[in-house]
Amino acid sequence: MVAKIFIDGEAGTTGLEIRERLAPRRDIELMSIADDRRKDLGARRDMLNAADIAILCLPDDAAKQSVSLIENPETRVIDASTAYRVDPDWAYGFAEMTADQASVIAASKRVANPGCYPQGVIACVRPLIEAGLLPADYPFTVNAISGYSGGGRKMIEDYEAMAPGEAPPWIPYALGFGHKHLPEMRSYSCMDIDPLFQPAVGAYKQGMVTMVPLQLGNLPASVTGKTLHAAISDWFDPASGFVEVADYAAVEKVPELDPRTLNGTNAMRLYVFANDARRQVVLAAVYDNLGKGASGAAVQNLNLMLGCDARKSLAQEAA
Known part of the structure; x- marks a missing residue:
């Protein structure tokens, strides 16, 4: 099954890095909004609710707005802002932090990518x-x-x-x-x-x-x-x-x-x-x-949430 992924804020530094890492993959479909509609609330709402996983690469307030637009209970979220990093309802996205954190991330619908x-x-x-x-x-x-x-x-x-x-x-x-x-x-x-x-x-x-x-x-x-x-x-x-x-x-x-x-x-x-x-x-x-500090961590968390190899689209050794 091909997972639908929407990067809300894909034109920013982290969003571009994530998109570049994911673009070659065939197990996901990257959804995008046309450049002239990126600030269109209705277009963003449609994309967020159509996605299997939405990755938010936005400032804190915009990330909170995106979360508020999600009505589909099946849409899962990875947020790269600081908005939810200490929220107890969100899993913290540092997979190696404890022995079971990767499992916590894999099972979560809301994951806060770490700083x-x-x-x-x-x-x-x-x-x-x-x-x-x-x-x-x-x-x-x-x-x-x-x-x-x-x-x-x-x-x-x-x-x-x-x-x-x-x-x-x-x-x-x-x-x-x-x-x-x-x-x-x-x-x-x-x-x-x-x-x-x-x-x-x-x-x-x-x-x-x-x-x-x-x-x-x-x-x-x-x-x-x-x-x-x-x-x-x-x-x-x-x-x-x-x-x-x-x-x-x-x-x-x-x-x-x-x-x-x-x-x-x-x-x-x-x-x-x-x-x-x-x-x-x-x-x-x-x-x-x-990498590990931003887009790499987001891709690792995405992999865990999709149930695939955590190393997919990620390099572990310097070239």
């Missing part, structure tokens, strides 16, 4: 809180950098209009510490308090790194770099998802921490770096903000 930054933090922190190695009220700090594509079409146009070398190589932002990803970062990491989250945008198109530094001085001596690494490694089954854990090693520099390392894939690679004598650790995650 790009939170996934790396959740992957690093949740296993450690669940294992009792870190307290839920630990004062977490998160530092991260993403390619400029994470800022949407306007930012992409601004960066790509600059002459080579003209763009600042690195610009921190969200210095009011109220980033829109904080609610899901806290909720699904199982933190009791918001982390101090300080992201940055780099002068390259895509790819990201999230880093969580830890001071272990007030924790039991049994909490070491190796025990943290073992808990994270035990949490993820590389055979059933896209998250892998790098080997634990004492190193000063890792070239693969280049945020562009996994571009073009749906993979996420986690690292644990530690100096046990100093009682200091850094947890790190590398992934593609347009």
Whole structure:
């Protein structure tokens, strides 16, 4: 049976990426609205209610409007906005988050695609809180950098209009510490308090790194770099998802921490770096903000909801 898929907001960055990944497939039919009717409420309503799965690539308010237009009880939804990410009636679309999350997504009619930054933090922190190695009220700090594509079409146009070398190589932002990803970062990491989250945008198109530094001085001596690494490694089954854990090693520099390392894939690679004598650790995650961080995650969730191979239309290794 061919599934009817409607991407509401297919002209945006995430929508275009999803459409490109799905276009070659024969097990789905991509439904589209003519360019001059994309803001036609009636046309959108018709498409949303005719779809087996609607993928919303819209700002929050527009996504909520689209959901309100759906009257067909059989239409299932993947929403890429922040509108429903901590809504208890929506499944959170990070399939590797827990052992049963992929099954939860597969059975759900409403799936909230995760934000790009939170996934790396959740992957690093949740296993450690669940294992009792870190307290839920630990004062977490998160530092991260993403390619400029994470800022949407306007930012992409601004960066790509600059002459080579003209763009600042690195610009921190969200210095009011109220980033829109904080609610899901806290909720699904199982933190009791918001982390101090300080992201940055780099002068390259895509790819990201999230880093969580830890001071272990007030924790039991049994909490070491190796025990943290073992808990994270035990949490993820590389055979059933896209998250892998790098080997634990004492190193000063890792070239693969280049945020562009996994571009073009749906993979996420986690690292644990530690100096046990100093009682200091850094947890790190590398992934593609347009892949696992956005459109790749949406396609993975779509595959789960359709009951097909979760890897379909997705690359796990960099070319």
